[in-house]
Amino acid sequence: MKNLILSVFFLVLISPALMAQEKVSLSGVVKDSSSGEVLIGAVVKLEELNIGVTTNEYGFFSIEAPAGTYTVLVYGRGYKKMRQQITLDKNTTFNFEIPETVLVTKEVVVKGKKEKEDANVQDTKMSTIQIDVKQMKKLPVLFGEVDIIKNIQMMPGIQVAGEGNTGLYVRGGGADQNLILLDEAPVYNASHVFGIFSVFNSDAMKSAEIYKGGIPAQFGGRLSSLLDIRSKDGNNKRFKATGGLGLISSRLTLEGPIIKDKCSYIISGRRTYADMFLKLSNQPQFDGVKLYFYDLNAKINYNINEKNKVFLAGYFGKDALQAAGFGIDWSNATGTARWNHIFGDKLFSNTTLVYSNFNYGLGIVENKRDQSAEANSTAFRWESNLKEITLKQDFTWFANNKNEIGFGVLGSYKIYNPGELKPQGDNSIFKAFKMDNYYSFDEALYLSNKQKISTRISVEYGLRYSIFQNVGRDTVFTYNGTPDRSTLVDTLVYRRGQLIKSYSGLEPRISGRFLINETSSIKASYNRTYQYQHLLSNSASPLPTSQWVPSTNVLTPQKADQVAGGYFKNLKENTFELSAEVYYKWLHNVVDFKDNADLIANKSVETEVRRGKGWSYGLELFVRKNKGKLTGWTSYTWSKTQFNIPEVNEGRTYYASYDRRHNVSVVLSYDINEQWNIAGNWVMGSGRPITLPSQKFVFNNHYPTYIPERNNFRVQAYHRMDISATWHPKQKVERRFKSYWNFSVYNVYMRKNPFTVFVRDKNEGTVDDEIFNGNKEVAKLWLFSLIPSVTYNFTF
């Protein structure tokens, strides 16, 4: 391992040495001139030499050239080109501030789109999609909530489990195989209201990018994707308020300078108000009814000087539902503290401390109006949580114009509390019960290089070495064979901090680009990923009660290998981006569950888990139009995902529950004039497999069915069309207060898309009722017919 890292290092070091020549560097940051937000992926080019670099995720760039005077061209998508004469006689730092091209002053301006216009063709990375946060706000929405995750679901290679579900199934991977990072802090349950909405308040978000493959070596821990979401830094030029009123929630974002040009803040909140109406009602049934979620994002960004920059970011969001005495609530909290430092002109350092905490609780609450034993005998509360604290040190070394080297280390400590039962009141029939915590350490180190081999060939390669330790205190069961009560051989007690089991793995990542000509390229990639955390979820919906557990002596890590290749083409001066990608993915040691698995409060939950292999392959076609009055994209995906897991489906291969052969998305947005924009989308997914019985029988007074095999039936295809119109009323340019309206209609042609398909008795009633005859039928439940919504947005 050590040798491998050293040899990679040498390779990198040698290449610049060979072309040793007296060179100086120009480095700095590119920013938006109106808000001071740094621009990701902006291009800085020395025109005389025709060499250019792009800014990294902190807006930083570094370019090398022989001493001399140059015309520096700086540009980004949606920004004016700026030229500046700069004399380089020594290593120089220069910050560029560039203005936007189009007058979008009347609108909430959020930068995030990859500013480099030809990135589709030129970039080494593939299988990656940037979400245009600005364009997203013009598209139709459900209940008036703009949702990054819903946008991602319309991209090729991303499957959706069902209507209104924010789970992401990336290239055949499970919903637990996505690393969702908000300002680099992992979000463990990104859903509100059981997955109808995601936790990301679009007003506070700057950029979102999903990696379906070719995940950089810097990131690890999940098999299938990386969703990298970054929040806005806050305007450091002037105070700004942005907000909106929607059908179910309201939003307000405040941002501004604390010290002009140096220090800014942003605070953004969103809350639903359905429960407030319920409170107005005085009926006893609505006593103690809770039904809300909220999000709060806050960030302070401080540019201490040219070389140092720090920020503190935090997120807190919560859901609470309570009715008829039963309540469930869950919350995510994340925190990020980061220090960017530039050593010299070429070494960019990033020190990050992140914290994440996911909690859920449920139970039957005590009856406030009635203190009797009868009204309170079943009162209890169940609580569970997961905490993570991670320290990362990342370096980017802009070695020269041909090599950009990344390296770093990470250490992480996680505490999993699978659950604790707390009887409520003196009359509860329950007893206090606590499951043992799990404790784990993760460490990783990585080294990578983005290398321009020639004008045509560019490669990005890296190696990540991940280490995992499951430690005490814990009581550990060992099994002889398939974990089960009958194969239990030993029970071992480990002390606090004592090593129970350790795993490690090498994760090579490589992607390469061959430029056919200025407007087309082919790319290929391979990556291996390990996952040391498993989500014990046995349902399609992202329930908060699904438990994260670390790898243990029994639950070995999951592993995936993916190869992908593609053809990329831009047309009409980057107006159109086209891509075609194919991939094949092998999943090893994937988690599924034996029939009738009991995952709730099970102290030996490993006896319910079964491990096996899965594979997925597919073709993804994508066309996106970026410029002009008409913008949008069309994508088509053909894919297949199967699993083979001993003791699941009697060892026979079966389709994943999110396997859909065909997926189509058409998303269009048209600017009619300065005031009006109309947009629409159509999505289609062929039927997903479900499990239906073949026979039925009688047992006592029950009428059960017999299931011949898992996922033996395909439900009808999912398709839906949504439309929207965005109206910017005529407003004086000099007026600070600007507003716009979004009118959306979800599911225009009222397709009754199945949310669930299930078996039920044909005639309701008891066994002894005349009408009950034991006959059964298959029924579907659909959630949303036609849903209109309106949102009012403002900024000043």
Add this chain to the structure above:
Amino acid sequence: MKLLLVNDMKKYFLLAMIALTSGMSSCTEVLDVELDPEDGKVVVEGLVTDQLRPFRVKLSRTISFSQEGLPPAIDNATVSIADDQGNTFPLFLESNGVYKTAGAEQGIVGRNYTLTVTVDGSTYTATDKLLAVPPIDTIYSIYRTIDATRFEEGYYAYASSTDPANEENYYLYKFYRNNTPVGEPSDVYINDDRFLSSNIAAVELPGTYVVGDLVKMEIYSLTRKSYLFYFGLASLLNNDGGFFSTPPANAPGNIEGGALGLFQASGLTSDSVLVAP
């Protein structure tokens, strides 16, 4: 409690959805599905209790999912039950696939009982252990009005029992209103005592009652194997297609030889109360 979690979560999800959509949509519709018919499988429903009454076994066959009517009974089987002390109890066809011992018998706590069924040359066997069941201390009814936890006013029944501490016990509950089972055919009431304190007092029974109703409750002790069958049965009967619930799966019975169902040996206790004003 476990089933309560899954079902209530589903209920409150729907409640949340209805609140969101203000009852705008969210509905169900029957789907027309073509399912392959298959040959009928033998279904066993056997019960031995510690109460003095005939041992009873019911045999039937599965029918195709879409077939109307009730499944056919098996009337040509040879059925017997033996205990681990060398006693054998032959069972005789009564009618409609129901087989009973000639007279009343009484299972004994701690013994293993083995069922042997022969149908058309195939033999099916199952063994279960009869475990003790704690008594029901009291059962009573109270009139209650609408409040935050109930949407219907009327008489509600309550019961108290005990559960031996530091033991792993599993129970099946059955409830009757005037000797008719209460609730839907999909209701299965089971519990394991992992979460229970030893004093189980003032637990509300399902259903609402009127004056003059006879409320009856039965508790059956279960072995872990039998409990897992009922757990699977409850999951299957209340399955929503795998969205909130687990993927639909067969209830894991204890019959060897390829038959479905369960042969259950149970301690049985029951109590009842007449609802009075």
